[in-house]
Amino acid sequence: xxxxxxxxxxxxxxxxxxxxxxxxxxxxxxxxxxxxxxxxxxxxxxxxxxxxxxxxxxxxxxxxxxxxxxxxxxxxxxxxxxxxxxxxxxxxxxxxxxxxxxxxxxxxxxxxxxxxx
Amino acid sequence: xxxxxxxxxxxxxxxxxxxxxxxxxxxxxxxxxxxxxxxxxxxxxxxxxxxxxxxxxxxxxxxxxxxxxxxxxxxxxxxxxxxxxxxxxxxxxxxxxxxxxxxxxxxxxxxx
Numbered sequence: 001x002x003x004x005x006x007x008x009x010x011x012x013x014x015x016x017x018x019x020x021x022x023x024x025x026x027x028x029x030x031x032x033x034x035x036x037x038x039x040x041x042x043x044x045x046x047x048x049x050x051x052x053x054x055x056x057x058x059x060x061x062x063x064x065x066x067x068x069x070x071x072x073x074x075x076x077x078x079x080x081x082x083x084x085x086x087x088x089x090x091x092x093x094x095x096x097x098x099x100x101x102x103x104x105x106x107x108x109x110x111x112x113x114x115x116x117x
Numbered sequence: 118x119x120x121x122x123x124x125x126x127x128x129x130x131x132x133x134x135x136x137x138x139x140x141x142x143x144x145x146x147x148x149x150x151x152x153x154x155x156x157x158x159x160x161x162x163x164x165x166x167x168x169x170x171x172x173x174x175x176x177x178x179x180x181x182x183x184x185x186x187x188x189x190x191x192x193x194x195x196x197x198x199x200x201x202x203x204x205x206x207x208x209x210x211x212x213x214x215x216x217x218x219x220x221x222x223x224x225x226x227x228x229x
Contacts, residue, residue: 006159034217043205044160044219093159104209105150106217108159 002028004096006109013084014117020080021112023094029074030096034106035067038091050077084116123206123220131228136193138223140206141186147209149182150217151191154203163191163204168211198229 003026013019023033031052036044048069049057056069066088068080077096081088091113095106123140130136140149148167152160166173166182166189173180179192193200203224207217 004159041224043221046216046218049216091157095160105162105165106152106160106207107162108152110159111157113157 002096002098002107004030004094004107004109006094006112008112009110010113010115012115012117015085016083018080018082019084019114020078021092021094021114023077023079023096023109025075025096025098025107028096028098030077030098031074032097033071033077034095034097035069035077035079036093036095038093038111040091044093047079052077081114084114086116089114089116123204123223125223126221127224127226129226129228130196132196132198134196134227136196136200136225136227138191138204138206138225140189140191140220142189142206142208142218142220143187144208145211146184147211149180149189150207150209151178151180151189152205152207152219154205154222156202160205193225196225196227198227200227201225 005024007022033050035047037047038044046059047062050069050071052071052074058064071077091111093111095108097104146168150165151163154160164175164180166180177194182189203222205222206220
């Protein structure tokens with residue numbers, strides 16, 4: 001089955017540093033990947049849509065200079081949280097779109113828990 | 118933005134009982150999907166139902182869709198402790214091929 005690998009699964013960093021999270025589709029090509037943010041006991045909030053070879057599309061209210069997304073290949077998208085602050089602490093989840101059951105379904109990574117001190 | 122609202126927000130049942138979760142949405146959809154999330158993990162796709170379908174089954178899962186009421190339900194029969202997780206509905210708007218909008222989720226606890 002389709003597998004999406006997300007790394008790191010957890011990271012702790014100091015305020016002001018940048019953190020990169022990788023999302024890889026292991027056995028399929030993903031022209032489109034999605035980045036979500038999830039606060040405790042809440043639903044997923046779509047941050048941006050990452051398209052291979054082009055600029056990401058950000059949702060309203062998401063700072064593109066703060067959350068840098070790069071989708072340089074059909075199997076890898078990265079999210080870099082720049083100059084992280086404690087309010088950026090959250091669970092970040094990526095997903096890759098694939099065609100299944102006659103429609104697009106998402107395969108999710110296991111998530112990355114970011115804690116900014 | 119979150120389109121879907123799910124109820125109940127939390128549900129606690131005994132093993133062997135059935136669990137029903139409901140999802141309402143606001144706009145026209147292409148399809149509706151249900152996902153499961155174990156605590157601190159990513160989401161797993163469970164089942165997809167298209168806008169022209171009314172009911173779908175997969176193992177112990179039964180999904181219904183009422184487009185006139187813009188609502189869906191997920192029934193898990195003969196629940197097990199391992200079914201304990203958060204369940205989210207997600208909709209694909211009409212005219213959108215890929216983007217999913219997630220509901221607020223239902224936290225299901227199945228007591229052994």
